[in-house]
Amino acid sequence: MKTLKNKAKTQFLALSENESFARIFTAGFVRNLGVTPSLLADIKTVVSEAVTNAIVHGYRGRDAESSLVFLELKYYSDKTLIITVTDRGCGIPDIEEAMQPFFTTDAEGERSGMGLPIMDAFSDSLRLTSSPKGTRVTMKKKLL
Amino acid sequence: MKTQSAFKNGEYIVRISGDIDHHTTLGIREEIDAGLVTNKPKRLILDLSETDFMDSSGLGLILGRLRKCTEAQIGFVLVNPRPPVIKILRLAGVEKMLDIRIL
Numbered sequence A: 001m002k003t004l005k006n007k008a009k010t011q012f013l014a015l016s017e018n019e020s021f022a023r024i025f026t027a028g029f030v031r032n033l034g035v036t037p038s039l040l041a042d043i044k045t046v047v048s049e050a051v052t053n054a055i056v057h058g059y060r061g062r063d064a065e066s067s068l069v070f071l072e073l074k075y076y077s078d079k080t081l082i083i084t085v086t087d088r089g090c091g092i093p094d095i096e097e098a099m100q101p102f103f104t105t106d107a108e109g110e111r112s113g114m115g116l117p118i119m120d121a122f123s124d125s126l127r128l129t130s131s132p133k134g135t136r137v138t139m140k141k142k143l144l
Numbered sequence B: 001m002k003t004q005s006a007f008k009n010g011e012y013i014v015r016i017s018g019d020i021d022h023h024t025t026l027g028i029r030e031e032i033d034a035g036l037v038t039n040k041p042k043r044l045i046l047d048l049s050e051t052d053f054m055d056s057s058g059l060g061l062i063l064g065r066l067r068k069c070t071e072a073q074i075g076f077v078l079v080n081p082r083p084p085v086i087k088i089l090r091l092a093g094v095e096k097m098l099d100i101r102i103l
């Protein structure tokens, strides 16, 4: 049976400067878990993508002072890392459409529409739940 | 993130050190686009040898500059992207559209 080995949680305002904070927080959490540089790069990338989406899309047009992004990391005895990023923003109307490579609702912002496909490819599993009250992305990554 | 740029023999070289993410892309884009206007280069060279991190925001930056340079008939070259950056370019299927040089 797998047991929880470690857990860390943080929350921060939906400001773009917190994208690097989220990556550094995550890198710190996995620091002593013996991850290879390429695995660490994957983990930082998926966290960065999810947090950026919360900031850019979830809270688009809202006051950053009252907009929070939640990041939770859990590490289990079977060497899996579970990353959960939650926002209380506008939600994704059509998840299937959002997952398509190059789909973006922000082409003027020079977005490539590759964030979700990257999260999908760089993690072992990706779950997205969304409603008009917000979005939650849960990703699993085996640290082997 | 830090940028360093140089212009010589019609080449406009921009070296980007550190992280390319949503937070840093706006400044990088403004700097490059302003440099394209003032220098009118034959070629834009993005030196990524010191780019430690890049996510899809950087992909947008690269594809946006590729489009802009193609329209203006300016060459566009990426120099020394590190493995994680190459991985993103490959996943997006744009690696073959780009002139990537490992020096």
Ligand SMILES: Nc1ncnc2c1ncn2[C@@H]1O[C@H](COP(=O)(O)OP(=O)(O)OP(=O)(O)O)[C@@H](O)[C@H]1O
Pocket: A049, A053, A054, A057, A058, A059, A087, A089, A090, A091, A092, A098, A099, A103, A104, A105, A106, A110, A111, A112, A113, A114, A115, A116, A117, A135, B056, B057, B060
């Ligand atoms: N947390 C979120 N809240 C609301 N909408 C979202 C959220 N995450 C993603 N979306 C929607 O899904 C679309 C696709 O997301 P994805 O990350 O793949 O691309 P992007 O963010 O538009 O571009 P890129 O990530 O390449 O910069 C977004 O354009 C947006 O419409």
Ligand SMILES: [Mg+2]
Pocket: A049, A052, A053, A114, A115, A116, B056
């Ligand atoms: Mg995105």
